[in-house]
Amino acid sequence: MARFQNRVVIITGGGSGIGATMAELFAAEGASVIIFDREAAVADHPGGRVVDVTDRAAVREAVAEIEADLGRVDVLINNAAIAADTPFLEVTEEQWDAEVAVTLKGSFLCSQAVLPGMIARRSGSIVNIGSVNGVQYLGNEAYSAAKSGLLSLTRSLAVRYGPDGVRCNAILPGTIRTPIWDQRLAAEPDRLEKVARWYPLGRVGAPEDVARAALFLASDDAAWITGVALPVDGGLLAGNLPMTREVVSE
Template sequence: MSRLDGKSAIVTGGGSGIGRAVCARFAADGATVVVADVDGERATAVAAEIGGRAVQADVTVAADVARMVADAGRVDVLVNNAGGGMSDDVLEIDEEEWEHDVALNLKSAFLCSKAVLPGMIERGGGVIVNIASVNGLAFFANEPYSAAKAGVINLTRSMAVRYGHHGIRAVAIAPGTIRTPIWQERVEKVPEIFEKLLRWYPLGRVGEPEDVAAAAAFLASDDASWISGEVLRVDGGLLAGNAQMARELVADFEDAE
């Protein structure tokens, strides 16, 4: 018996990157997967690959979310993965950019969670997996995105506490740098960017979408039945400490002796 046999899941932003990997992993682990994406063609392509169903939906729009959940039917697991953002310094961004990033990353998680919760409450259980970010736990620039991801983490904890007595678990994953299409676009502009990043990661590599998918599959499964309100960092050790800083500090002290 596979880990997610008999489970029905919606994965938002399932047409590429982390979402695509989550869809593939969930399907391999036995789940029936609804691939939701604002790009209907991408959703259809992934659904065809994994034997799932595709739904085109803009998860920042309540009507689209309601249609998505109605089309899905029973939802045992919701993965709020849709997100992204390229805005940076508070002094440089405008109100529209701020609202876009907050809507895409935080409002979407709120709308989708609100839509599936009544069914989960009625059935006496369910799992909501929110894809947050290390940006929600520490400063890595991209202020609107980071603020929204911090909100996702708090929303996760709130739902875990408020709905736990219904048998509903809410958990979050905070990935570090993951080799997604967005990062590949950055590599095209700055080819050496990954090499520069490696010095900050104790494991010496950036993450792959499959690293996050493996964590999501575990958290969505009964193996994690007593884990709720947790934020699992999938970050190659990034937030455990700064090895480069430690080496430089030690070197400075040694030079001073």
């Protein structure tokens, strides 16, 4: 299946983890993939560009060059994010600003840069990679606040630009084994095994679990789907499994 033949797809944060897997799967379905990421992350990736998504001028310049070279941007995946595992009372102003800037302002800047072309062609799809943290308290306050804001942005763009033929949806991943966990695993190596017990489907996720959902939402298979927030979370948001084990008899 080549759902993205002749389509141009930008993936922010595509140099690592979920973004890198999305880049592979979109390319396998025929897409021309461009990755926006930091210098250290783009080196090994064909289609990689050094673009800090919080830098308005850099984002605009990159999108303008892509449109000049390839003629269009069909899909934008707002995936770049940072999260530091800092106790709330120790979160600095700089850290708060940095986490909110990458997730929320970066998604705003990238969306604003690609939308005029999408509106002009009356076709385009934006997929925002949110988090279960955006709808339920699970720690990481600054990151979570930004992810909640991203869901509001998803609804705004879906309703505002639906009449122009542009769709915008979000994915809410649960715990996914990627380098974003490195800092926490260094402190507690069995953390993901402990976390897995909370998941009805019995495991944490893999980058492919999220990437396949992103391909679906970005593709014409989802032509009449906009404004949704799709949990890709092994059932985490559906209920409280550890509590259920205590109170429900077999």
